[in-house]
Amino acid sequence: MSPKMPRLEKPRPTEELTTTSSTPATSAAESAEKPPQKSVELPKALTVKQLSDLLEISPVDIIKQLMRNGVMASINQIIDFDTAAVVAADLGFEAKELPKGKTEAITSISGKRVGFAEDIDSLKPRPPVVTILGHVDHGKTTLLDAIRESNVIATEAGGITQHIGAYQVEVHSQKITFLDTPGHEAFTAMRARGAQATDIAVLVVAADDGVMPQTVEAIDHAKAAGVPIIVAINKIDKPGANPDRIKQQLSDHSLLAEDWGGNTITVPVSAKKREGISDLLESILLVAEMAELKANPNRPATGVILEAKLDTTKGPLATVLVQSGTLEVGDCVVVGETWGKLKAMFNDKGKRIKKAEPSTPVEILGLNNVPQAGDTFVAVFNERTAKEQAQERQGARERAASQPLKPRTMEQVLAQIRAGEIKELNVILKTDVQGSVEPIQNSLERLEAEKAKVKIIHTGSGSVSESDVLLAVASKAMIIGFNTHPEPGAVRLAEAEGVSIRLHSIIYELVEDVNKALAGLLEPTFREVIEGHAEVRAVFQVKKTRVAGVFVTDGKITRDASARVLRGGKAVYASTVTSLKHFKEDVKELSSGFEGGIGIEGFGDIQVGDIIEAYRKERVG
Numbered sequence: 001m002s003p004k005m006p007r008l009e010k011p012r013p014t015e016e017l018t019t020t021s022s023t024p025a026t027s028a029a030e031s032a033e034k035p036p037q038k039s040v041e042l043p044k045a046l047t048v049k050q051l052s053d054l055l056e057i058s059p060v061d062i063i064k065q066l067m068r069n070g071v072m073a074s075i076n077q078i079i080d081f082d083t084a085a086v087v088a089a090d091l092g093f094e095a096k097e098l099p100k101g102k103t104e105a106i107t108s109i110s111g112k113r114v115g116f117a118e119d120i121d122s123l124k125p126r127p128p129v130v131t132i133l134g135h136v137d138h139g140k141t142t143l144l145d146a147i148r149e150s151n152v153i154a155t156e157a158g159g160i161t162q163h164i165g166a167y168q169v170e171v172h173s174q175k176i177t178f179l180d181t182p183g184h185e186a187f188t189a190m191r192a193r194g195a196q197a198t199d200i201a202v203l204v205v206a207a208d209d210g211v212m213p214q215t216v217e218a219i220d221h222a223k224a225a226g227v228p229i230i231v232a233i234n235k236i237d238k239p240g241a242n243p244d245r246i247k248q249q250l251s252d253h254s255l256l257a258e259d260w261g262g263n264t265i266t267v268p269v270s271a272k273k274r275e276g277i278s279d280l281l282e283s284i285l286l287v288a289e290m291a292e293l294k295a296n297p298n299r300p301a302t303g304v305i306l307e308a309k310l311d312t313t314k315g316p317l318a319t320v321l322v323q324s325g326t327l328e329v330g331d332c333v334v335v336g337e338t339w340g341k342l343k344a345m346f347n348d349k350g351k352r353i354k355k356a357e358p359s360t361p362v363e364i365l366g367l368n369n370v371p372q373a374g375d376t377f378v379a380v381f382n383e384r385t386a387k388e389q390a391q392e393r394q395g396a397r398e399r400a401a402s403q404p405l406k407p408r409t410m411e412q413v414l415a416q417i418r419a420g421e422i423k424e425l426n427v428i429l430k431t432d433v434q435g436s437v438e439p440i441q442n443s444l445e446r447l448e449a450e451k452a453k454v455k456i457i458h459t460g461s462g463s464v465s466e467s468d469v470l471l472a473v474a475s476k477a478m479i480i481g482f483n484t485h486p487e488p489g490a491v492r493l494a495e496a497e498g499v500s501i502r503l504h505s506i507i508y509e510l511v512e513d514v515n516k517a518l519a520g521l522l523e524p525t526f527r528e529v530i531e532g533h534a535e536v537r538a539v540f541q542v543k544k545t546r547v548a549g550v551f552v553t554d555g556k557i558t559r560d561a562s563a564r565v566l567r568g569g570k571a572v573y574a575s576t577v578t579s580l581k582h583f584k585e586d587v588k589e590l591s592s593g594f595e596g597g598i599g600i601e602g603f604g605d606i607q608v609g610d611i612i613e614a615y616r617k618e619r620v621g
C-alpha cells in the first residue's frame with residue numbers, strides 16, 4: 001500500500017527567475033507580479049523536514065504545499081527532487097539539483113548545515129519512531145508499559161527491557177520504536193533544539209474523561225510538527241467509557257475518525273487490561289507504511305540524543321536514536337560540543353551490540369562529556385576530525401554567547417515577513433478564560449495585511465507556559481497573552497530563545513499589535529530589571545551639580561544605568577547615573593555595602609533620605 005508519488009510538472013522556465021538571493025528590493029506592486037526567486041540546491045531525494053530546513057519554511061507549510069499538488073506526505077517522508085522542486089518553485093525558490101555524486105553536507109538558503117545528500121537508490125525502509133502524547137493520567141505510561149510487555153514473550157528468554165529512554169517492539173517481523181518520554185513537552189523540546197525524532201504521534205485520550213486541555217495542546221503540538229496522529233481511546237474497560245463522545249470531541253479539533261468519514265485512525269484500547277494493543281500496533285504499521293519512512297543504512301551514522309547522564313563508574317552514558325546510517329562500536333562521534341570514540345553499545349534489552357541501524361535506540365559508552373537531550377550527533381572518520389568539529393562547535397557557541405543577544409526568533413520572523421519570505425505569522429494565543437479565545441481568534445484571523453496573514457497554531461486559557469514557549473521556538477511563533485501572564489520559567493526561556501510574548505488587556509490594542517507584526521513593523525517591548533538601591537545619606541555641591549553621598553543597600557549601582565529617585569516611596573525623577581565615585585576615585589560600579597557618590601543626570605534637587613533605584617531595560621519581544 002505504498003502510494004506512488006504523482007508526477008508533477010517541472011518548475012516554470014528559468015528565464016523568469018533570478019538566481020541569487022540578493023534580489024534588489026522591489027515595490028510591493030512589482031513583487032506581486034514577479035515574486036523574487038532564490039536559488040537553492042536540492043539533492044535527488046530528501047525528507048520533508050530537510051526541505052523545510054533548506055528553504056527555512058515551516059514543515060507544515062511544505063506539507064500543505066505538497067497537498068495542493070496532490071502529494072500526501074508527513075514530516076519524515078522522503079520526496080524526490082522533482083516533487084521538491086515543484087513545491088520549492090511554488091514557494092518562490094528556483095531549485096537546482098545537487099551535482100551527481102555530491103554527498104557532503106547540504107546547506108540551507110542562509111548557509112546553515114542541514115544534513116547530507118542521500119542517494120535515492122540506497123534508501124531502505126526503516127522502522128517508525130513513535131511518541132505517546134496526551135493529558136495527564138489518561139494512561140500514557142501504562143500504555144507504554146503494555147506495549148513493551150506485549151513483546152516480551154516474542155523476544156528471546158530474559159529479554160527484559162532496560163530503561164534507556166526508548167524501546168523497540170516487533171510486530172509481524174516489523175519493528176516499531178517507541179520513545180519512552182511521553183508528553184508533548186519533551187516532544188516539542190526536542191523540536192525546539194532542531195531535532196525531529198518522531199514520525200508518528202499516538203494520542204492517548206481516556207474514554208471516561210474525554211478531550212482535556214493537554215489533549216488539545218498535544219494535538220496542536222503534533223500538528224505544528226507535521227506528524228501524523230493516531231488516537232488511542234484508552235480505559236475502555238471503565239464503566240463510564242464512551243468512545244463516540246471522544247470521537248465527537250476530536251472532530252471539534254479537526255481530527256475526524258475514519259469510521260466517521262475522516263482520516264484519523266482511532267483505536268479503542270485498555271492499557272491496564274492489555275486490550276487492543278495489537279490493533280494499535282497494526283495501525284502504527286499502517287500509518288508508517290503510508291509515510292514511506294526510509295534511510296540509508298550504508299553511511300556514517302547521524303541521529304539524536306534522547307537521554308544522557310553521568311554514570312559514576314561508566315562515565316558519560318547517552319541513549320541515542322540512530323536516524324540515518326549505521327552506528328558501530330569504534331566509531332568517532334561528535335555530539336553537541338563533545339565527542340568520543342564508542343567503546344560499547346547496548347540495545348534496549350541491555351544486550352551488547354556492535355551495530356545499530358536507522359531507527360534503533362541504543363545506549364552508547366565512550367563520550368568524553370555528557371551531551372544534552374535533543375543534541376544531534378554525527379559519526380566522523382577519525383578522532384582528529386571529531387575533536388576539531390567539537391572544538392569548532394564550542395567556539396561557535398562561545399562566540400554566540402559573547403554577542404549581547406542571541407538572534408531573536410521574532411526578529412528573524414519579522415525580517416522574513418518584510419522580505420516576503422513567509423506569508424503566515426504563527427501565533428499562540430493564551431487568554432484568561434476560554435470564552436475570550438474565539439472572538440480574539442476571529443479578529444486575528446480576519447486581519448489581512450499585504451504581506452502576511454495570521455495563523456493561530458495553538459490557543460488555550462491560563463498562563464503562558466514553558467511548553468507554549470517551546471512550541472513558539474519550534475514553530476517560529478509569537479505568543480499573545482490576553483489578561484494573562486507568563487510563568488517565570490516561560491519568561492526565562494522566552495528571553496533565552498528570543499521568543500516574543502506580548503501581553504494585552506484590551507482587544508483593540510492586541511489586534512493592532514498583531515497587525516503591526518504582520519506588516520513587519522512590531523517594535524520590541526522592554527521590561528525593567530532592578531539592579532540595586534542606594535540610600536542618600538548626604539548631599540554635596542560639586543561645582544554646579546549636586547552629588548549624593550550614598551550607601552548601597554542592595555544589588556549594585558553602575559555608571560550609565562537608568563535610575564530613578566524615590567522619595568516617600570514615589571518616583572520623583574527618572575534619568576541616568578552620570579557619575580559614580582568611591583571616595584575620590586571614579587568607579588564603574590558600586591556594590592551593596594559600599595559608600596560612594598552618585599550624580600544623577602539633570603537632577604539638582606537630591607535630598608537626604610531619597611532612594612536611588614538603578615535599573616536596566618531588557619528586551620522582551
Ligand code: GDP
Nearest residue numbers: 135136137138139140141142234235270271272
Ligand atoms: P499518564 O499520566 O498519562 O502517564 O497516566 P498513567 O499511565 O500513569 O495512568 C494514570 C492512571 O490511570 C493509573 O492509575 C493507571 O492505572 C490508570 N489507567 C491507565 N490505563 C488504564 C486503563 O486502560 N483502564 C483503567 N481502568 N485504568 C487505566
